[in-house]
Amino acid sequence: MATETITQTASPAQIDSLEFPNLPPFPSNVPIAPLHRLSLSKLRRDATESERLFSASKDLGFFYLDLRQDAEGERLLDEADKLFGLGPQLYDLGREELQKYDYKSLGSYMGYKGFGSAIVDEQGNLDRNEFYNIPKDDFLGISKTPFAHPRLLYDNAPLIQDYMRHAHALVSLILDHLNTHLHLPPHTLTSLHRQTEISGDQIRIVKSPPQPPSDLKTALGKHTDFGSITILFNRIGGLQILPPPSLTPPGREPEWTYVKPLQGHCIVNLGDAMVKFTNGLLRSNIHRVVSPPGEQASETRYSLVYFARPEDEVVLKRLEGSDVIPPLQEGQEEEGMNSKEWIKLQAMRLRNTQRMTPEERKKLWEESGRGT
Ligand SMILES: O=C(O)CCC(=O)C(=O)O
Numbered sequence: 001m002a003t004e005t006i007t008q009t010a011s012p013a014q015i016d017s018l019e020f021p022n023l024p025p026f027p028s029n030v031p032i033a034p035l036h037r038l039s040l041s042k043l044r045r046d047a048t049e050s051e052r053l054f055s056a057s058k059d060l061g062f063f064y065l066d067l068r069q070d071a072e073g074e075r076l077l078d079e080a081d082k083l084f085g086l087g088p089q090l091y092d093l094g095r096e097e098l099q100k101y102d103y104k105s106l107g108s109y110m111g112y113k114g115f116g117s118a119i120v121d122e123q124g125n126l127d128r129n130e131f132y133n134i135p136k137d138d139f140l141g142i143s144k145t146p147f148a149h150p151r152l153l154y155d156n157a158p159l160i161q162d163y164m165r166h167a168h169a170l171v172s173l174i175l176d177h178l179n180t181h182l183h184l185p186p187h188t189l190t191s192l193h194r195q196t197e198i199s200g201d202q203i204r205i206v207k208s209p210p211q212p213p214s215d216l217k218t219a220l221g222k223h224t225d226f227g228s229i230t231i232l233f234n235r236i237g238g239l240q241i242l243p244p245p246s247l248t249p250p251g252r253e254p255e256w257t258y259v260k261p262l263q264g265h266c267i268v269n270l271g272d273a274m275v276k277f278t279n280g281l282l283r284s285n286i287h288r289v290v291s292p293p294g295e296q297a298s299e300t301r302y303s304l305v306y307f308a309r310p311e312d313e314v315v316l317k318r319l320e321g322s323d324v325i326p327p328l329q330e331g332q333e334e335e336g337m338n339s340k341e342w343i344k345l346q347a348m349r350l351r352n353t354q355r356m357t358p359e360e361r362k363k364l365w366e367e368s369g370r371g372t
C-alpha cells in the first residue's frame, strides 16, 4: 500500500533552511506537526509524489507544498507576497471603518469579521483576530448582487483576481490527483468546483495582534475547514493541529502541535466536503490558531487563506462511481445538505455573540459540537 512507502515528513534539518528572514525565529523546542512536504514541480511529473499527496490527504489532511522551481508556483508565491503587503493596509482602515463591511446581519459570512466576535472554546472565550473574507463571486463578476467592499480592495482588484484564478488552478490540480487515486470518472471533482459558478470560494486575510503575555488565549478556535481544499500562507507561527491517534507515538495522547511556516511553501489542507464526498476516506483535520510561539509572540500575525468550496448547489454526500470510496454502512444516513447551507451553518454558528452572556456563549459552543 502506498502509505507504507511514505514515511518522510519534513525533517528539522530540511526545514531549518526555510526560515523566513527578518522575522524572529520560530523556536526549536516546540512540538512540530508531522506534515509531509510535497513539491508542485514533482507533482506534475512524478507518480510517487502523487501517491504521497493521496496518503497525506488520508492520514492527516494537511501537507506542505513547495511552490519553488515551478513557473506557476513561483507566480502564486509572488502574488501571495503582494497580498501580504495588502494586509496591513486593509487593517489600517480601522475597525470602525471595516465594521461597515460586516454582513452577518444579512446572513452572510463574506466581508469583515470584527475582533472578538466569535466564540473559540468551551469557556465561551472570544477570538483574538479579525479577518476579511473576499468573495470570489464578487471579484470575478459572478455575483448577481455583489456586496460593497473597501475601495482599497477594488483598487487591488487585478491582484485579487489573479490570485483567485491561480490559487483555484492549484486547487484543480490537487483535485485531479485525488480524482485519479479515488478512481472517480475523469473530472468528477473539478466539475463540482467550477470557478465560473456561484460558490463560497474566498480569499481570507487574517490579522492577529500580539497578545498580553499574562493573558494568552486562543486567537482562532479549533475547527475543521468546511469546504474542499484550503491553500494557506503563513509566515509567523501560531497555527496548530491536533494529529489523529494514528500519527501519535504509541502510549501518548494526541497533543496540539505547531505547523512551522516555511518559505516558498503553502500549506494545503482538506475540508469537510472532501470527507463527505469520500465517506470518511479523506481527512479534514482539526486545527486552531494560538499566540505565536517564542519570540514570535511579539509580532502581529497576518495569514492568507484561499478557501475552495463546492459550488453552492452541490449536495455533500458520498460520490458515486468509485471502487475506492467506502460504501455506506447499512443504516448510515447522509445529511444531504447542499454546500451553500453547510458552509453558512458552520461559518455563522459561533458568530452571533453580541449581547450574549458568558453562560450563553458556553452553551452555544457546546451545541456547535466542537467538543472540549
Ligand atoms: O491563520 C491560519 O494560519 C489558519 C487560519 C484558519 O485555519 C482558517 O481561517 O480557517
Ligand SMILES: [Fe+2]
Pocket (backbone or CB within 6 Å): 223, 224, 225, 287
Ligand atoms: Fe481553518
